[in-house]
Amino acid sequence: MKLVVTGGAGFIGSHFIRYILNNYPDYRVLNIDKLTYAGNIENIKDVENHPNYRFLKADICERGIEEAITDYDVVINFAAESHVDRSIQEPEAFLKTDVMGTFNLLEISRKKGIQRYIQISTDEVFGSADEGQMFYEESPLNPSSPYSASKAAADLLALSYYRTYKTPVIIIRSTNNYGPNQYPEKFIPLFITNAIEDKILPLYGDGKNVRDWLFVLDNCRGIDVILHRGKEGEIYNIAGGNEKENIFIAKKILEYLGKPDTLIKFVKDRPGHDRRYSISCEKIKRLGWQPIVSLEEGLKQTVGWYKNNEDWWKKIKNGEFLEYYRRYYEL
Ligand code: NAD
Ligand code: DAU
Numbered sequence: 001m002k003l004v005v006t007g008g009a010g011f012i013g014s015h016f017i018r019y020i021l022n023n024y025p026d027y028r029v030l031n032i033d034k035l036t037y038a039g040n041i042e043n044i045k046d047v048e049n050h051p052n053y054r055f056l057k058a059d060i061c062e063r064g065i066e067e068a069i070t071d072y073d074v075v076i077n078f079a080a081e082s083h084v085d086r087s088i089q090e091p092e093a094f095l096k097t098d099v100m101g102t103f104n105l106l107e108i109s110r111k112k113g114i115q116r117y118i119q120i121s122t123d124e125v126f127g128s129a130d131e132g133q134m135f136y137e138e139s140p141l142n143p144s145s146p147y148s149a150s151k152a153a154a155d156l157l158a159l160s161y162y163r164t165y166k167t168p169v170i171i172i173r174s175t176n177n178y179g180p181n182q183y184p185e186k187f188i189p190l191f192i193t194n195a196i197e198d199k200i201l202p203l204y205g206d207g208k209n210v211r212d213w214l215f216v217l218d219n220c221r222g223i224d225v226i227l228h229r230g231k232e233g234e235i236y237n238i239a240g241g242n243e244k245e246n247i248f249i250a251k252k253i254l255e256y257l258g259k260p261d262t263l264i265k266f267v268k269d270r271p272g273h274d275r276r277y278s279i280s281c282e283k284i285k286r287l288g289w290q291p292i293v294s295l296e297e298g299l300k301q302t303v304g305w306y307k308n309n310e311d312w313w314k315k316i317k318n319g320e321f322l323e324y325y326r327r328y329y330e331l
């Protein structure tokens with residue numbers, strides 16, 4: 001199988017490419033990534049000389065990438081602007097990449113007769129879940145942020161390509177991923193790296209917002225199952241089954257690092273902050289998938305990775321991230 005993976009220098013995409021090359025020795029992968037602030041070639045350095053791997057630095061919005069996508073079977077679109085807080089500050093890039101970039105990839109896939117187009121989406125398109133409420137694949141979309149609205153728009157566009165042109169589209173919506181190589185603007189890596197440096201952990205609002213944590217390799221295994229056994233025109237949710245309040249995760253991180261809870265500082269809430277995400281993943285379970293990494297095991301492994309890879313995140317935190325962090329957190 002020949003796969004085009006977009007956004008493969010980011011967090012989830014880089015784990016997915018490594019997973020595919022390790023598990024399918026005959027598969028070929030073309031990674032198309034613009035290398036935005038979130039893209040990091042270091043994430044995928046270990047496979048750069050793999051005979052079945054090729055990298056193209058390009059924007060998914062460019063029509064010109066069509067030429068490189070000749071003779072491929074599958075397109076898996078991970079490329080996106082992915083951070084909610086940035087979408088609240090500067091939404092335009094989200095519209096460009098998440099909507100127009102998806103549109104460009106769908107057009108190319110349609111013209112090239114791609115056999116499978118997988119759109120990597122998110123549980124955030126359903127919006128906030130009330131207590132006791134759970135969203136299913138067919139639940140209505142109700143996004144809260146420019147990020148989740150742009151992802152919802154991309155999903156609807158992709159589904160329209162299936163209905164109108166029979167482009168073989170599949171949508172995958174997962175819960176919050178965590179693990180090694182996640183950019184330190186996101187909650188778990190921000191809190192781990194701040195705690196290592198004895199800096200405050202800025203917890204939004206009352207700290208009781210709930211997220212369902214999915215270890216990144218369990219997500220990769222789920223995408224693999226859908227790639228091979230999923231049905232075109234369908235949507236599949238992938239959930240970690242670990243719904244926790246943010247304050248619980250913050251305290252666990254401090255416990256694993258042997259740091260005091262006094263590092264936690266309650267700060268101004270995120271505008272439009274979704275209270276809780278909760279999705280059912282019975283549909284993918286019927287294809288034979290289930291998460292295998294417990295939250296405790298995954299979180300300990302993640303904390304260990306950041307402890308052992310200070311060079312990786314210090315380079316980021318002392319670079320582009322520094323200005324963003326000071327501006328955003330008004331430090
Ligand atoms: P990330 O921000 O770590 O990586 C995004 C990657 O896309 C980067 O390598 C970046 O350089 C690349 N990119 C951005 N704009 C591009 C463009 N115009 N052209 C080409 N490449 C571009 O993101 P992530 O956390 O790995 O998320 C990957 C996908 O999974 C996204 O589509 C996101 O919406 C979705 N998702 C993420 C999570 C999560 O918890 N991280 C959960 C559910 C869904
Ligand atoms: O649910 C899937 C989504 O998860 C993905 O689609 C997004 O790409 C990904 O960024 C993530 O979105 P969240 O907004 O849930 O993740 P984030 O890491 O930004 O925040 C997780 C929770 O932690 C959220 O309730 C906000 C809170 N938070 C976050 C930061 C960065 C804090 O309390 N303090 C912080 O400094």
